[in-house]
Amino acid sequence: MTHLDDYRPADDLSGVPGPPLPVLTDGWHARAVDPDSRDLDVVHRWMQAPHVAAFWHQAWPRDQWEAELRRQRGGRHSLPVLVSKRDDPVIYLEVYRAARDVVAEVYPARAHDLGLHVAVGDLGMTDRGLVRTLLPVLTKALFDADPHCTRVLLEPDVRNRRAIASFRAGGFEPVGEVLLPDKVALLMVRTR
Template sequence: MLKDLVGPPPLPATDGRWQVTVVDPRSRDADLVHAWMNAPHVATAWDQAWPLDRWTAELTRQLGDEHSRPCLAHLGGEPVAYLEIYRVGRDRLAPLYPYRPDDLGVHIAIGAPGNTGRGLGRDLLRAVAEGLLATEPACTRVVAEPDVRNTASIRAFTAAGYRRAGEVAMPHKTAALMVFPRTEGDVPRW
């Protein structure tokens, strides 16, 4: 059973440029996530432009289980992005490719529109993937599954060192399976 094999997803080690913190739904964090998720550039990709009370409940739910850890990424002390770091084996992605028990996944949303198109996403994605691999030696790959139509996201993942391993059909989208491998042999083939 996966729960017996691995714990909740870890926070990535960071090099000091980026800081990643767990969201506190009782603080301003929930307001910030809610505002970002309702911004047009995020709402289109995430389809979670929910009211504040629903976001507060969602963040609280995530913190109560071992599937996903909601986080904020800070640059220079300022929050820049919302992240969800998750255990693939506990996710709906697991049956769609030959996952390994220690695979970790990441979702990312750059919050303010002024922070998009500047390479911050690329830098953050690389820092998070490298930090997760450093924190968890048993993990051999970090994955993501952006919608195949989200070309800007796929470009950012590619520029960050992720490889496009294929496509997976999810209930709400066809996704590009993006993989940041520890070694080339860790890119899934199927």
């Protein structure tokens, strides 16, 4: 099990850029969500899906998602990303700077730590090994994109056994449970 005892919290984030867009390999492709394209409809539709809404709690109206995606694209906290395997998007990600996130209140985030929120939008695409196959490629791409990043984290709801199993299979180790505003989460980490 990974331990976080030797990590110091981030103090100064002024020189830390927003999260990078990962350059993926092995047939995967990532692109930042464009709220002025059909990407908005894809994200909105996926967030309405019961298997996503149950854990994301963001089954918002389309205009609220448009505002959220614009906010993320305009800031340095989070980057919304669509991931495709070959041609069509299959996974929605939010790559975020953990030290700028609420998760930093429950663990000692380093300035360049990156976090991930992951959703497979179409129920028919779940249980096909997409996430466990993507995660090693994705974390390598994130470490390559930010040489100062030493760990990537996930914080799934402890009840989301499907996600936890996929994240473990993708190389993330559980650190412990943490209480976040909307859930009890299992903090999971992959180090460089």
